[in-house]
Amino acid sequence: MSLKRWLPHPIFTLMLTVIWLLLVNQPSVGHLLLGAFLSWGIMLLCRDFMFEVPRLRKPLKLCRYLLMVLWDILVANIHVARLVLGPTRKIKPAFVEVPMLIDNEFLLAVLACILSLTPGTVSSGLSADHKTLLLHVLDLADGDDVVAQIKSRYEAPLLEIFECSIS
Incomplete structure (x- = not known):
């Protein structure tokens, strides 16, 4: 099993986790884990709908x-x-x-x-x-x-x- 299959968009997952922490406005280990789990789940469910972003050249x-x-x-x-x-x-x-x-x-x-x-x-x-x-x-x-x-x-x-x- 490839990492790409189980973690399809790591940067978006991290960004969603950070957004979650900003929204709850209570940084704690529990919120971090919940945000990471929700972000991972969202990216896993949406992986087939995401566009491939081309590499930034300039x-x-x-x-x-x-x-x-x-x-x-x-x-x-x-x-x-x-x-x-x-x-x-x-x-x-x-x-x-x-x-x-x-x-x-x-x-x-x-x-x-x-x-x-x-x-x-x-x-x-x-x-x-x-x-x-x-x-x-x-x-x-x-x-x-x-x-x-x-x-x-x-x-x-x-x-x-x-x-x-x-x-």
Whole structure:
């Protein structure tokens, strides 16, 4: 029997144990053992549902990427506020299909979350073959420009930061 089978995600198990100790706010051996047991059980039950997280290749670039995403969220909030508070005839909502190079399910989920967190865009679906992301854009000027911006600003850095295959 392999260790991976009985302890599928040791880092997540440790993190859940620490979160348990913080929630009960009474550090004791009993709470530590109970938290470790519950964390281990949760990870054991969820092992088949967990994504494989690709290895982080460039951690400093990840920090820069996160700051850029936060900045984009701030700028998009201002842009959406102007659209909503301004005349409604200027809004041009549309769906855009974005072809994906990312093959990893975890990174696809991260990218979809980033796009949904940015006001004005919502990831609406992913094709069955994971090759196309359907994106709803609140104000679409040029679909090709949106696709190019998403691929260069969000997808390409993720491919550079993490070790994953490209489809």
